Amino acid sequence: MNLTVSGIVLKVSQSGDSDRFCTILTDSHGVISAFAKGAKSMKNKNSTATAQFVYGHFELYRRRDYYIMDESQYEELYTGLREDILRLSAAQYLCQLTMELVPEEQPAAGFLQLMRAALWYLSENSRPMQLVKAAAEMRMLSISGYMPDLVMCRECGAYEHDLMYFIPATGQITCDKCGVKGGEYAIKLGRGAMTAMRHSVYADLKKLFAFSLQDESLKQFSDAAEAFAISKLEKSLTTLEFLHTMM
Numbered sequence: 001m002n003l004t005v006s007g008i009v010l011k012v013s014q015s016g017d018s019d020r021f022c023t024i025l026t027d028s029h030g031v032i033s034a035f036a037k038g039a040k041s042m043k044n045k046n047s048t049a050t051a052q053f054v055y056g057h058f059e060l061y062r063r064r065d066y067y068i069m070d071e072s073q074y075e076e077l078y079t080g081l082r083e084d085i086l087r088l089s090a091a092q093y094l095c096q097l098t099m100e101l102v103p104e105e106q107p108a109a110g111f112l113q114l115m116r117a118a119l120w121y122l123s124e125n126s127r128p129m130q131l132v133k134a135a136a137e138m139r140m141l142s143i144s145g146y147m148p149d150l151v152m153c154r155e156c157g158a159y160e161h162d163l164m165y166f167i168p169a170t171g172q173i174t175c176d177k178c179g180v181k182g183g184e185y186a187i188k189l190g191r192g193a194m195t196a197m198r199h200s201v202y203a204d205l206k207k208l209f210a211f212s213l214q215d216e217s218l219k220q221f222s223d224a225a226e227a228f229a230i231s232k233l234e235k236s237l238t239t240l241e242f243l244h245t246m247m
């Protein structure tokens with residue numbers, strides 16, 4: 001059965017001398033694997049669209065537990081990512097996070113839209129890398145069944161406070177007055193970081209990356225989002241560790 005999907009190439013493995021094996025986040029079938037015969041050769045019709053980070057349209061047919069790529073057409077190459085190792089590494093981390101969070105053979109159009117926006121902002125370099133990474137982490141986790149509860153302090157119901165705490169293990173917040181329980185790991189959030197956390201989870205996707213933060217707030221927001229990702233995955237990822245060696 002033939003299948004036409006739109007998607008982003010998350011990972012490319014070489015297969016033999018001339019072939020490529022691609023892991024693709026698709027709109028209709030989640031994360032799938034596709035074999036592209038001869039795609040390593042520049043002359044091959046599928047060579048451009050089967051590179052990492054490319055957004056394109058793919059015609060596939062099923063073969064056992066993977067797909068064979070017939071035709072492909074690229075739409076967005078995000079070439080700006082190649083200009084900076086930090087933004088490239090962040091993009092690689094978001095690709096690995098996607099592979100961890102998105103199941104195979106299930107619709108993932110919302111996740112794909114989110115990834116397209118994140119890669120676009122990283123490629124254009126119009127927002128700090130940490131801001132794009134943190135907003136993407138919070139949103140990816142939220143739409144993958146790990147929605148945090150950032151509405152109010154879990155103890156007293158306060159909406160705002162100069163200082164609040166985010167608890168990565170439970171995805172809850174508390175205010176400075178109520179504090180955290182003994183032994184509970186929490187990250188301090190000033191007003192700027194708290195607003196950013198709420199925005200990253202509840203804002204319309206079109207506006208997700210359209211904000212800015214002072215350095216101190218950005219650090220808190222970035223630390224909170226990353227701690228939440230590690231807590232929910234119950235592990236760190238190799239691409240995240242690599243990103244840290246670059247920072």
Ligand SMILES: [Zn+2]
Nearest residue numbers: 153156175178
């Ligand atoms: Zn409270």
